[in-house]
Amino acid sequence: MHVTLFLAAGMLDFSPICAGGLVVAPGWLPSRLASELRDDARALHARGLFRTSGLRDNTVAVGGPQVYDSRDRLVCNAAPDLPGNRAARDDFERRIDGLRQELCASLGLRSLRCAEQYYSIHGAGSRLDRHLDERHEDTKGERGWTAATRRSISWLLYLCEPGWGEPGGPGAGGELRAFCRSTAPGARCGAHDGDVQLGWLEGGRHDGAFEPVFLDSWVRAPDGGTPLSVLYRVARGEREALTPPFSAESGTWPLPTDGSGYGPMELESAFRAQLPERLRGRFRMTDTVDERCAVMSVAPLAGTLVLFDSAAVPHEVAPVLAGERVALAGWLHEPQQPFPDWFGA
Structure with a gap:
């Protein structure tokens, strides 16, 4: 099932995550807070705290140097010690933690935790190539089983200025494109x-x-x-x-x-x-995309939240045609599978 479900009556239906689809919630973040976070991202960028970031292939063949160009995005890790508007980020942290608790209760996931988050800015001409956010440990080479946790749920929060995509608006393009498969009834992915x-x-x-x-x-x-x-x-x-x-x-x-x-x-x-x-x-x-995939496109409208399973949904960011696409994104982690008791005994 790849149907995208939206915010209704203040409640989110998380079931599309289990079916390899998207949860999209327009207006999830109040416009005031979206504006404060957008201004925070731009102020941090002006202070030189962003860096260029593309994609790193997570297959076992990885090993070459990372090469960036003008088509890549800029990112800034939103760590606790990051300067800037900490009050706005604390407000957001409380909201994302509430979302984490809802996901745990609704999907029966093991202790999710907010482990990674970052600001991103895509200028005109930049894009993000198709990729998966998480892979099976055995496809990552030697580093596959070294982490204590893994990415479980991916989240994306748009912070673009109002009017994005409209004639004469602040910008255009930069849609999230997700490639979703129609899943069998009762199937649970990830x-x-x-x-x-x-x-x-x-x-x-x-x-x-x-x-x-x-x-x-x-x-x-x-x-x-x-x-x-x-x-x-x-x-x-x-x-x-x-x-x-x-x-x-x-x-x-x-x-x-x-x-x-x-x-x-x-x-x-x-x-x-x-x-x-x-x-x-x-x-x-899971990262193969073919004609059997439905392409789900989500415009970068301020305050819109997107959720999906990190290991099941290939996705990309379409080229930004004009303006600056500003977003806050990250992952909820769950514990990585432990070694069995008999291993190494």
Whole structure:
């Protein structure tokens, strides 16, 4: 289900997050506070506290230097010790913490916490390429299992001046574009029992819909050696294995073509090769975008809040055509899956 739901009667319906869609709440932030935060961002920029930021590929092939140009955004980490209008940011912090509590109660998530947030400014001509905010730990290389938490829910709050996108207005362009799949009834994307979603399986029990595919990296090997992995889906609340246990040493796991690491397409092919032949053509990695994705576009209107699952929704920012697109964004984290008790024993 990729239907975008809006603020109604003061209550937010968070169910689209579980289905791989967006929650969009126009006017979630009062115009007064949006204006104060926008002014704060611009004052911090004038003090030289912003830096250029593009995207860093989180696949195991990453390793090269980051290169930026004029098409990239400017960002400023909204840390507690950041100077400027702390009163306005404290007001916002109370609101985002209230939202965090609502999400925990509504979605039954483990202790979410506000772990990252930043101001961003996109000038004319800048954009943000398509990406995922979070990936399975095994696709991140050596740093995959080193963090205590992971990104769970992505949030975006627009701070643009009123009239954005209107003739003669302060700016245009810079829409968020999310690429959402129609999910099977009752499917819950993102993670299951701590296992982060790796991909989607098309059709099957629900024609035209997609089911989340999860990767369990902690299957105990019969000989007690290196843990094995399994791809699975959830059917009627129970795990249904889609592959036999495998590892990077399995005969079905291809070697990287350049001998160093896997690019996104090679990684998708490697996981697809673990599936039975009848399922391989129906498998997609979560960051794959094709004609079966619905494109959801959200204009950067001041006070609008957007929420989505960090591991399930590829997205991008369209080029800013005019003006400055100002926003505050971040992630709610949840604990990363712990190592099993038997690991390392």
